[in-house]
Amino acid sequence: MSIEIDVLNGDASWPLAEPLFKAVWPSDVVEKQPWGHIKWANADLRVLIEAPSGGLACHVGIYFRTVTWNGRKVDIGGIGGVSTREDCRRHGYASIALNAAIQTMRDHEAVRFALLFCEPHNFAFYRSRGWHPFAGEIYAEQPEGRIRFEAMAPFIFDFSRAPREGVIDLCGLPW
Numbered sequence: 001m002s003i004e005i006d007v008l009n010g011d012a013s014w015p016l017a018e019p020l021f022k023a024v025w026p027s028d029v030v031e032k033q034p035w036g037h038i039k040w041a042n043a044d045l046r047v048l049i050e051a052p053s054g055g056l057a058c059h060v061g062i063y064f065r066t067v068t069w070n071g072r073k074v075d076i077g078g079i080g081g082v083s084t085r086e087d088c089r090r091h092g093y094a095s096i097a098l099n100a101a102i103q104t105m106r107d108h109e110a111v112r113f114a115l116l117f118c119e120p121h122n123f124a125f126y127r128s129r130g131w132h133p134f135a136g137e138i139y140a141e142q143p144e145g146r147i148r149f150e151a152m153a154p155f156i157f158d159f160s161r162a163p164r165e166g167v168i169d170l171c172g173l174p175w
Contacts, residue, residue, distance in 0.1 A: 003093075004050040005100050010043035010061065017046055017081075020056045024083040035117075035151040039142055041173035043081060045104060047097045051088050058084045058093035060101045063175045064108065070166040077105035079116035079157075080175030098129060102157060112161040117152035117174065131155040136165040140174040149174050 008016075030036045043061030051057035063078030079101055084094050105111045115134070118126055123133075134154040139146055149170070156163055 003052070003096065005096065006048045006050075007062075007100060007104055008046050008048060010046050013046045013048065014042070016048060016056060017059045020059050020083055020085060021081070023085060038151055039173055040080065041175045043175070045101075046081075047100045047104070049093050049097050051085065051093075053087075056085065057088035057091075058082075058097045060094070060097040061175060062101050062104055064105075064111070065170065065172060067171050068167075068169045069161075069163055074112050074161065075108075075110040077101075077108065077111040077114040077159075078175045079114060082116075082118075094125075095129065106159065111159055113159050113163060114157035115168070116155050116157075117149075118155060119152060123153070123155075126155050131157050132162075132164060134164060134168070136163070137167045138170065138174075139167070140170040141172050 041063060044064050045062040047060040047062065048056055049058040059081060060079060061081035063080060064075070065078060066073055066075050068074070079098065082094060082098065102114065105114055116126070116131065132155060134156045138149040138154050140149040
């Protein structure tokens with residue numbers, strides 16, 4: 001069995017990813033989530049994995065951003081929109097896609113660390129893959145202005161920096 005992995009331009013590949021998002025997160029489910037009201041950034045790149053049975057099995061969005069950490073500018077990578085089709089779960093697709101996204105960020109030498117936001121039921125998944133909780137504060141932009149972002153828990157993946165606390169301003173929309 002071979003797995004096809006594509007890393008594509010975020011905007012151009014949205015039509016491929018959108019049906020998976022709608023299947024994994026129908027609007028009636030999203031509305032009930034603590035993050036359902038959040039305006040999210042569009043991915044710069046997307047890791048897409050095709051299922052051997054056909055169709056998109058998994059998606060991971062990749063974001064590149066200059067943020068501030070404790071008032072200093074730093075280039076980071078972001079992971080967002082991790083989703084796997086229900087019939088494709090527990091086959092390792094999310095791990096494969098996440099690894100491809102991390103490698104893509106590593107290839108951008110300016111990226112100092114990666115940041116993602118997740119719900120409590122996913123903490124063990126990310127921790128087992130080398131991600132660490134960030135105990136500091138996160139700020140992000142929303143249509144109403146700058147907010148403290150607390151809708152989901154932040155996790156860090158270390159490259160050349162390993163922040164565990166402090167203040168990160170995303171200088172834009174969250175992912």
